[in-house]
């Protein structure tokens with residue numbers, strides 16, 4: 001339910017910013033939002049490593065840090081190569097705000113309650129980000145190497161989504 | 176056949192077989208080699224991967240994007256492996272002894 005609420009907020013934000021500007025996000029905004037989304041998942045993972053004692057959850061969190069760091073390093077290298085600066089935007093801000101609220105809630109939990117909340121959030125977060133990358137970012141982006149990077153990143157994020165679904169199933173959360 | 180020059184079969188020398196890692200899968204998933212042959216894993220994904228024996232007998236360690244790791248197999252038999260970072264990624268290597276031809 002919380003994930004769904006975030007999804008609605010993000011969808012509304014994305015639609016709003018599109019409607020206001022009467023054009024889709026530009027390449028530099030898309031790069032910023034994609035980089036931000038990866039960074040936020042790394043922060044969730046650090047929280048999980050601080051709180052969780054479940055091996056499956058900890059392994060997943062470590063993989064999120066490793067993979068999202070690799071993707072964001074590649075993004076950073078591309079941005080340097082292209083000599084551009086990603087632009088902050090409404091979607092990036094909504095992602096940051098949504099994640100801050102979610103982290104605050106997660107921090108009140110521990111044990112199985114934390115593990116289930118983290119796992120469900122990871123599944124929902126990757127579903128949402130993947131839908132956005134596939135349906136909004138990749139079709140809209142105009143610079144070929146950035147499109148290629150997003151396509152590569154999507155492969156990684158989709159593997160995470162599957163992995164998250166397995167983690168949720170393995171935890172047998174009542175939810 | 177005595178006295179004739181010895182025929183050098185392809186498998187008299189150790190071979191290297193490439194396994195590409197792309198889209199979170201080992202390609203090919205299943206390979207067959209002879210004792211003394213090597214397998215080289217090449218990671219084409221953004222994410223780091225490993226090739227790790229299910230029985231922990233061998234492990235490439237982390238392979239970053241664009242990197243390769245090689246392992247030489249001296250033990251005949253089936254060697255199932257997976258990626259330690261993404262355990263749903265699975266592969267297997269069948270190592271035949273050279274006497275089997």
Ligand SMILES: [Cu+2]
Pocket residue numbers: 199223224225258259260261264
């Ligand atoms: Cu892997």
